[in-house]
Amino acid sequence: MPDYHAPLRDMRFVLHEVFDAPALWARLPALAETVDADTADAILEEAAKVTGQLIAPLNRSGDEEGVLWLDGQVTTPTGFKQAYATYIQGGWVGLAGNPQFGGMGMPKMLAVQFEEMLYAANSSFALYSALSAGACLAIDAHASEALKSIYLEPMYEGRWAGSMCLTEAHAGTDLGILRTKAEPLDDDSYAITGSKIFITGGEQDLTENIIHLVLAKLPDAPAGPKGISLFLVPKRLVQADGSLGAENAVSCGSLEHKMGIKASATCVMNFDGARGYLIGGAHQGLAAMFTMMNYERLSIGIQGIGCAEASYQCAIDYARERVQGRAVGGAQAPEKVADPILVHADVRRMLLSIKAMTEGGRAFASYVGQQLDLAKFSPDAAEKSAAEALVALLTPVAKAFFSDTGLESCIHGQQVLGGHGYIREWGQEQLVRDVRIAQIYEGTNGIQALDLLGRKVVANGGAALRQFAAEVRQFAHQHEAAYGSQLVVALERLESVSGWLLEQAKHDRNEVGAASVEYLHLFGYVAYAYMWARMVAVAQSKCASADDFYAGKLGTAAFFFSRLLPRTLSLEASIRAGSEPLYALSAEQF
C-alpha cells in the first residue's frame, strides 16, 4: 500500500484562492479571532502529518486484522488504541466544536479538508471520531444545559465517543416502525429497552465511555415517525461531577462481518432497561437526530472524496512507474523495455476521471462548508437564511454524489493497476470495499435523492433551486471565458428538467421517486461544473505564473467539460421517460 500524502496544494487552492476563505472568516465575528490564513495552513499541515504518518499506516493492517468480539468486548486492530490516544491529544475531535465546551471552534470549511484526509488515510479509523463530532452537535443543539455541561467536554476531547442508534432489524429507512421503548423512571431519566443493529462504534476499546444517541418510543407515542424520541444513553453512567459510575445496561451482542471498513466495529447493541436521558422534546426525536444526521451525511460523502483521492495517488504512482507497451506515436521512454502506461489514452481517461471528480468534489465540499459556516456564524439574517436554504438543498447532493462518484473513482483507480488492482497488497481493492458503504449508510443514496427532489425541490416549488441557479448564472455571466456558456447550458438543462418534474409531480405521485437518483446526478454534474468554472477563473488569472499546478487545473477542467459533463444528456433523457416504464411490471412479472 503506497503512502498517503494529503493534497495540501489543492486544499489551499480551494480555501484561499477559489473561495477566499480568510476574507470570509475575517468578517464573521465568531471566526475573526479564531482563524486566519496562517492558522488554517498550519492546521492543514499538522493534519497532513497526523493522517499520513500516524493513521494511514494502520489502514491495511486494520483491514487484515479486523475488529474482534469476545463476550461483549470489542478489540480494535493492533495500533488503533495507541494511535487514537495520540490523535485525540491533538484536539482533532473538537476541531469544529463549540469552544464553550472545549472545542476549537474552527470553520467547517477547514474541517471538511481534515475529514477528507482522515477518510483517505483510514476510513475505519475515521468513523470512531466522525460519529463523536456529530453526536456533540445534536447534544449541543437539543440537550439540556445539565447534559451539555457533563457530556460535551469529554466528547470533544475524544475521551468519550458518540454513537448513533437508529436502525433496528426490521426498521432501517422506515424508522417510524421502530420498537425500542423508553419508560419514564422516577428521576427524570428513562429505561431504554430494545435492540439496534448496524451501530458504528457501538462498542470499542478506544475511549473511556461511549455516548449512545438512541431513537426510542415513549409509552404514549403516536404511531409513525412523529412518535420517536431521542435519548442519550451512556455506556457507563456518569456522576454529577462528571466522573464515571456503574456500567449501564447496554451491551454489544455481536459484530457484523462486512465487505469493507473491517476495522470499524459495526455492532448489534442491546439496551436492557438502560438508563437514558431525553434530548429535545418528547416525540421530537427525529428532528433532533437530523442535526446529527445532516452533519454525518456531509461527512460520509467526504469519505467518497477521501477514498477516491487515495485511489488516485496509488494509481498515478503506478501509471508513472509501470512500463507496458509503447505510446502509439512512438517510444516515449526508449531507454526502457516499454513506456510508462501513463502514455496510453485510456489510462489517462481513467486517471483524469478520478482527478476531475475528486477535485470538483473537494471544491464542492468546501462550498457546502462555507454555507454551513455562514448559516452558523453570519450576523446577517438574510445571509444566514440563504445559506441555510443552500445547506438543506446541497447536503443530499454532497452525500450521494460524492459517494457514487467515489466508488466510480476507486474502480477506475483499481482498473489502472490491472491484475495488481485485484490483489490485496496494493490497497486498491480495499478502497473499493471501504468506499462502497458510503453509498449505503446514513440513508442510502436513493433516500438522499428522494430528499433532494421531494423535500428540497418539489416541496418548496423549486425556490431553493432558483436561489442556487441565480448564483451560478451570475457567476457564469461574469466569467464567460471560464466555461461560462457551457455552465449555463448545463444549468438550463437542470432548470428545465426541474420545471418539467414540478409539473409532472402534480399529477403523478410516482414521478419524484422515478426521477430522483438520475436527478441527483444531473444536479451533481451541474454543481461540479460550477466548481470547475470557479477553479478555472482563478487558474486562468494565474497561469502565466509557470506553475504546473494551474496548467493542470485548466487541462483537467477541459476534460471535465468535454468528457464528463455530457453525461447530463443521458440523465435528462432518462428522467423525461417518466415513471411509467418503472410500473409496467406487476410484482409477479419481475
Added chain:
Amino acid sequence: MPDYHAPLRDMRFVLHEVFDAPALWARLPALAETVDADTADAILEEAAKVTGQLIAPLNRSGDEEGVLWLDGQVTTPTGFKQAYATYIQGGWVGLAGNPQFGGMGMPKMLAVQFEEMLYAANSSFALYSALSAGACLAIDAHASEALKSIYLEPMYEGRWAGSMCLTEAHAGTDLGILRTKAEPLDDDSYAITGSKIFITGGEQDLTENIIHLVLAKLPDAPAGPKGISLFLVPKRLVQADGSLGAENAVSCGSLEHKMGIKASATCVMNFDGARGYLIGGAHQGLAAMFTMMNYERLSIGIQGIGCAEASYQCAIDYARERVQGRAVGGAQAPEKVADPILVHADVRRMLLSIKAMTEGGRAFASYVGQQLDLAKFSPDAAEKSAAEALVALLTPVAKAFFSDTGLESCIHGQQVLGGHGYIREWGQEQLVRDVRIAQIYEGTNGIQALDLLGRKVVANGGAALRQFAAEVRQFAHQHEAAYGSQLVVALERLESVSGWLLEQAKHDRNEVGAASVEYLHLFGYVAYAYMWARMVAVAQSKCASADDFYAGKLGTAAFFFSRLLPRTLSLEASIRAGSEPLYALSAEQF
C-alpha cells in the same frame, strides 16, 4: 445466501423462441444428430440441478474458507473436491468438446447457458473447468495429433485440468516483453524456465494432472510479440500410453490474496527446466493462444451475466419480502406494518436495470454462441466466413460489456438490500467482489475496447460493422412495431460515430485509444437494443397467451429503451470530444 435457481424459462425463450436454435441445429450436419430441442431442454434441466444443488451451496463457504497453500500444495475449500468429482461424472467439462476425443459436441449456444449457470452458482468453482475447455480448444486446433490423442480425452473428462500461463510480473498486457525461455531438448521437447503470475488453477487438488499452456521464447526468437511460442507443459509427465509418469519441474510458489474469487487458486507458477511440447509453429504462439483466449473472453464475459443473475435473484426476493415505508399512492399491503419495498420507484429502477441488462446479455451471449456454431459447423463457406467476422467483432463487446454491466448490476443488487447488502451473510457483497475480476482478467476491458475499435472496426475500414449493421437494420425495418425505429436511431448513432472515428483515426493516432471504452459501451447498448427488439417481436406475438412471462418481457423492454438506451447520447458526445482533452496534461501535471 439465497438459493440459486437457473433461469430456465428465459433460457428456453432465448434458445427456442428468439433464435429458433433447434431449426439451426437441424440444418447443420455436425449437430443434426447430436442435439434437438428435447435434448437441449434435458441438458439445461440437468445443468440447473447440478449448479443449483451441488455447486451453489459451496459458494459462500468457499469464499469464507478460501484456498490454502502449504509447501507448494494447494488445498481447495471443503466440499470442492467431492463436488468436482460428481460434476465431471456428468461430462460437463466436455459439453461442447470434440466428440472425436470424448467431448459431447454440443453447440455453443447451449454451452453459454450452462456457463452462465456455473458462474452464477459459484464463480470460483467455474474457473477450474472453464480453463480446461479453453485449453482443449487450443490443443485441438494447434497441437500435433500425438499430443491431441494423449491429452484431450482426460481433459474433456475433467480428470486433468488446463491452465493458461501468460502473465509475468513485468509483462501483463504487453506479452512481447516476457522472459520465460524454452530450450530445445534432444527428443523434440523443450525445457521451459521462467515464472508466471496470476495463473488461475495453476495448482489445485481436484484433478490428477494439470496441463499448462505456457507462452515462452525460443533461443532464436525475434523481439516482441512475434517471438512468442506456445508450449504444453504437464504438471506430471505423461507416458506414451497416457498413464502418469514423474512430476515435471513445475511448482506453485504462492497464492495471491485477492478481493474476491477466493476459492479459486490464483498461483505464482515456477517452471524450472520443465519439459514442454511445442503447440503450433515456432514464434506463432500468440496466435495459437488466442484460440484459447477468445474462448475464455466470451466465457469471462458470461461470468458478468451469471453474477448479475444471482444478484438479481437475491435482490428480488428481498424486495418482495422486506417491508419498509408505504407506496406513495397508498398502502399496498395494509395488513402489514409497511409495504414491500418493491413498491418504491427507485427499487424498481434498480431491479429493472439488472433485469434488462441481464436478459439482454443472455440473449446476446446466445447470439454470439450462434455465430460461433455457424463459424464452426456451417457447410456454407459464405455463411461460415460471415459468422467468423461477427465472432471477431462481437467477442470483445461481449467480454467487456457483459462484465462492466455485470458489476453495475451486482452493485444495484447490493444496493436494493441497503445495509444488509454490505453484510457478508446475504451474499451480495461477495458477488460484487467476485464479478469485479471479470473486468480485469483475460485482457482488461480497456484492452477489449482497443481490440474492438482498433482491430475489428478501424483496421478493416468498418467492414465487419457494416455487416452487423445491415443485419440489425433489416430486422428493424421488418419489425417496426418492435421498437424498430428506436433501434434504427441507436444504430445510426453507432454508425455515425464509427464513420467519424474512421476519419479521425487517419490523422490522430490517439483517437482510437481515447474513444475506445466509450465506443465499446455505445456498441454494447446498440447490440442489446437489437436483442431486445428481437425478444419483443416474439413476446408481442405471444402476449395474448396470458403468460406473465411475455408481459414481463414487454415491460422490461420498455424500460430498456426509455431509460437505459439514452445512455448512448452521452457516450456519443464524450467520444466526439476527441483525444485532445486526454493529452492536455503533462505527466507532471497529473
